[in-house]
Amino acid sequence: MGLRQGAIAFGFRMFGATGLHRAARPFTQGLGAILMFHRVAPPRDDAFQPNRGLEISPEFLDLALAQAQAAGYELVSLDEALARMRTGASEFPFLALTFDDGYRDTAEVALPILARHGAPFTVYVTTGFADRTAHLWWVEMERAIAALDRVRLDIDGLVFDLPARTESEKQAAFRALYWPLRQGPEERLLTAVAGLCAAAEIDGAAIADELCLDWKGVRALAHHPLVAIGAHTLTHPMLAKLHANDARREMAQSRAVLEREIGRRIDHFAYPVGDPASAGAREFALAREIGFASAVTTRPGMIFADHGDHATALPRLSVNGNHQTWAALDVLLSGAPFMVWNRGRKLSVA
Ligand SMILES: [Zn+2]
Structure with missing residues (x-):
């Protein structure tokens, strides 16, 4: 669970326990969602489900x-x-x-x-x-890491050599690769994931057909x-x-x-x-x-x-x-969490 996911889970518990989101609703809910x-x-039931x-x-x-x-x-x-x-x-x-x-x-x-x-x-x-x-690269990345015992990548300055035998190693490998690749150039992301699929002998293109x-x-x-x-x-x-x-x-x-x-x-x-x-x-x-x-x-x-x-x-x-x-959806729909996350601004449009 990332920092943001952790904060979200905490927010759900905090609002859920206090009922504060219901009091805030008239001010934070707007017209709808x-x-x-x-x-x-x-x-x-697979333990490794990063998506x-x-x-x-x-x-x-x-x-x-x-x-x-x-x-x-x-x-x-x-x-x-x-x-x-x-x-x-x-x-x-x-x-x-x-x-x-x-x-x-x-x-x-x-x-x-x-x-x-x-x-x-x-x-x-x-x-x-x-x-x-086109490629569902996030699913291809999950399938490749699920199949691999070791994740090796060397592309445009990104070098990884990570164990991926156990579930927690797979989680860690996915986390290590996901954000640097997602934040970098589109082409590097697609080339890297294609490389992982090749190593895992997975036909990435077949995933679009499957899903x-x-x-x-x-x-x-x-x-x-x-x-x-x-x-x-x-x-x-x-x-x-x-x-x-x-x-x-x-x-x-x-x-x-x-x-x-x-x-x-x-x-x-x-x-x-x-x-x-x-x-x-x-x-x-x-x-x-x-x-x-x-x-x-x-x-x-x-x-x-x-x-x-x-x-x-x-x-x-x-x-x-x-x-x-x-309970979690009810908190979201009150709009209260976004006043916190968006620091009091109703609109985020720039
Ligand atoms: Zn989409």
């Missing part, structure tokens, strides 16, 4: 939707959420649900649960995952009345690291490809990875210029009326696989 999901799948935060169980999705509705939240489409940002009014706090990347389990596992709750949702599809040409919808699946999902499809680039890069022309191409082309494949207008976009190092002022302006009605980050925060003027820099709340309880 955009929730971010990745995979929805039955829990696995566990990106995966929740079908049971928890079901419980969270039931509890949210019982607590008075209204489940709305992203278009409806945008309309409420513009008018600055929402009679009940809203939740707009979003699923990233275009996983098979979004259609096969999450959709039946969402449909039972009548919940509209947006799916951000990376066209290269549907094409099987992600193909075009037939994307088209079927797109035609469900509760679903809106959004763009999520061609190759899932951290856009802020690319030259402006490449970033623009990733955003505009992915929209064009999706519109051609599903025969619908694409109005919404999600920045891959989505933290401040992946999406900032330049990308927010690009999304506006390209004509997206909205674009979401992974910066945590609630939605306030002022976001109507910053619709290409929207925050989201991650429904995190490490905290699959209603």
Whole structure:
């Protein structure tokens, strides 16, 4: 558990024990929130699951939707959420649900649960995952380290030679590699992970086929009345690291490809990875210029009326696989933690 994860867990316990988040709610909750999901799948028992935060169980999705509705939240489409940002009014706090990347389990596992709750949702599809040409590098890194006894890497000034025999050695190796690679150039990250996959004799490209919808699946999902499809680039890069022309191409082309494949207008976009190092002022302006009605980050925060003027820099709340309880989600949805994390600012849009 990293420092940030530790702070988050502490925050959940502190607010949960004191009930302070409920007192703060009228000041911190805003109009509602955009929730971010990745995979929805039955829990696995492998001890080494460094990407566990990106995966929740079908049971928890079901419980969270039931509890949210019982607590008075209204489940709305992203278009409806945008309309409420513009008018600055929402009679009940809203939740707009979003699923990233275009996983098979979004259609096969999450959709039946969402449909039972009548919940509209947006799916951000990376066209290269549907094409099987782009890499889910974080999963490839997990699979490679799971298979290797020793992790060796020597690339552009990054040198590692780490034991990876036991679960704790694997955790340590993943942690040691993940941040330096993620923080460095996109190309070095992809080359390094390809090298790990080669050493582990894992076909990285096959992972997109295993986990992600193909075009037939994307088209079927797109035609469900509760679903809106959004763009999520061609190759899932951290856009802020690319030259402006490449970033623009990733955003505009992915929209064009999706519109051609599903025969619908694409109005919404999600920045891959989505933290401040992946999406900032330049990308927010690009999304506006390209004509997206909205674009979401992974910066945590609630939605306030002022976001109507910053619709290409929207925050989201991650429904995190490490905290699959209603108590934790209830604390998040109060908005209270973000006043602490964002040091009292409602908006983080620069
Ligand atoms: Zn993504």
